[in-house]
Amino acid sequence: MSAPGKTEPTEAVARARAGDADAWGELYREFAPAIFRFCRRALPTREDAEDATMEIFMKLRDKLIQYDETRSFSAWLYKVAANHCWDLLRRRKIRQDKETDDVADVPLEHPDPNQLDRMIEQSTSDEVRRALGKLGARARMALVMRYYSDMSYDEIADALGVRRAFVGVVLLRARHELRQALGETGALAAGGAS
């Protein structure tokens, strides 16, 4: 896993670890936009995302010494970011979302493949992002980790504190929530059983 469109900043990381402020600047300039977008997708408000981005980089400065240089820096960075965002959400006690409460007893509606196909075809990125904001915290985090930062199921399980076998369940439920939200926004009629 690496940051979208990014190469590994091995030299800058090494210099930053040695205390070079310029290297920090390089890393920040390179990764801050991506991390901000990550936080923007994962957290409810823009202000939260800005705060979280700053906090992640402050945290990063302290934790860089723990970074294992044999692994991907961007993967590690996203792991830190994901943990931070999830920790924020968890602390705010808004993880009592649909996965664990109200939706627990609601059966997943099986989509009509053709309707689902049409819905996906007609949905725009903007609509998806808006719909994403309506999801529960865990569903949103799971989708962001998987489809933004390309984290593995193991990493997602680790970050969310669930067993690996449940990651697929979390992702599938998240997709269902997303489809429902897309339907509510009027982008398309919700897919589902008739």
Place this chain on the structure above:
Amino acid sequence: MNDNDNPLGGPPLGDQATPHLDEMACLLYIERQLDRARAQEVSAHTQECNACRTLLRAMERESRLLTRAMLEEDEALPLRLAQFQERARRSMQWIWGVLFGLAATGVYALYTGYIEPWQDQLAKAGFGSTSLLNLLIFQGVFWKGWQSVITLLEVVAMLTVGGFGLAFFRRRLLRRGSALALVLTGFCALGALVVPPSASAQDVRKADAVEIRSGETVKGDLFLFCHRARIDGTVDGDVFLFTQDASVGGHVTGDVIAFAQSLRITGVVDGNIRSFANNVTVTGTVTRNVLAFNELVNVDPTGKIGGSLTTFTQSLNLDGQVGRNILTFVGQGTISGTVDGRIDAKGGNLRINGPAKVGGPIRFNGENPPEVASDAKLASPVQYTKWEHKPKYEEGGYYIWQVIWAAAFVLFGLVLFQLMPAFSAESVGNVEHYGASFGLGVLVFFGVPIAALIACATVVGLFVGISAFFVWYATLYYAQIIVGALVGQWLLGRTREAWPLIGRMVVGVILVRLCTTVPHIGGWVKFGVMLWGTGAISLALYRRFQPAISAGLPGAPIVPTPLPSNTTVGGVVPA
């Protein structure tokens, strides 16, 4: 179940006789999470089943749509974040500058504390370079007056400028930490070598009894650690006495700084006397000032002090001469000699005897009216004010001072929040960890002074101990600011922006200060706030320096609710 039924409870998917794929199988197939055999099954099925192929294709497109929606750069990096990087960089450079200054001081202190004494012994003579350690510890403002502060400031400024210079060269020329360390080391080494040798030297003597005989001359500063000390000769420098009984009957060209049970000056001291003793008696001449924290201070008829006399003492008897002013906090003061300047006294009783001669005004704030002999020669009558022991809360000045203190706190907080915005924000956040903050606060509040005291037991530890004590003391004030910031957030809402946080800090600090002025409970409030805030600061400090942490894993694992019974996961729907 009919073949054509939707296995997940949906509509029929087609007319195939084989079971349809469930959605989870499709997802895991798309995400390459299935084992090889199962993946082949899915692949084979979708080639034959239109409905499942359509579902699989739709979910693949859904994945792509999600990825595209996520990755699209729909928002530019906010200005605040762009500026944050610059601020962080500037902040780090400032910290580097300070750090270098402190590091250079530390290196020099180590050098003077450990290496130089060995060199001294080897050379069997004093060393010829300026000892910054001595300058800091024995010649600071506490001992020698404000002139030394200027010197100290010069040294600190020099080191800081050096640090900034390094930061500049580091930014422009150097890219590697090792090269930086090399330059820093070079800077320190160069500093140690090029400091011009001073005329002063050090002579440290430890024995049960030490005597500098008449006719003997000691060049440079003299440190005496002994039971009895007697100086009848000449010391061309300062004298530091750590002794039970000390007598200075010779000539000291510098200052006398004494920690002694009894100190007697019968000779001539060209500089000042700083005395922390049970009793001090001046029979000889002190050219400059005397500062005494003693139980008893006697200036005999032959005793002469060229400058001022400042005492914090139980009993003061002045039969000799003081060239300038007297400032005394005294239980019983008796003036029988000559004072060319003014007298400011506060305490129990003041008696001015017949032969006394005072050239300036006399002000006495005491419990009893002064007793003044009719034949005393005074420039003006004694201005007496009764010392009233009324509660401080009843004095108007108390509240004025509280306002001044509150303003000082706000200013202090403003500086700290600007210098250390991230650390301050972290500390404010930690205040809400009530248990940890209070617990750690109690530990630090009582533990650090004790540790500092223990550290002072060694020569180099004295520097560390005093530094730790001052840091601890400053933290007590910082703690009130941190708690104030939290109170401000409670009232005005939470923020992480620098200036809004400062605004909340100002409001909160004023409220906290108000609470501390409440009679009877204000002191306890202040104590509690100090514990609380100190703990929060310590917690932030601890988190900064802890060696290894995992990347902030969330707490308790969450087990998701299983899928409903009509949903199958990861397998083929039974026929």
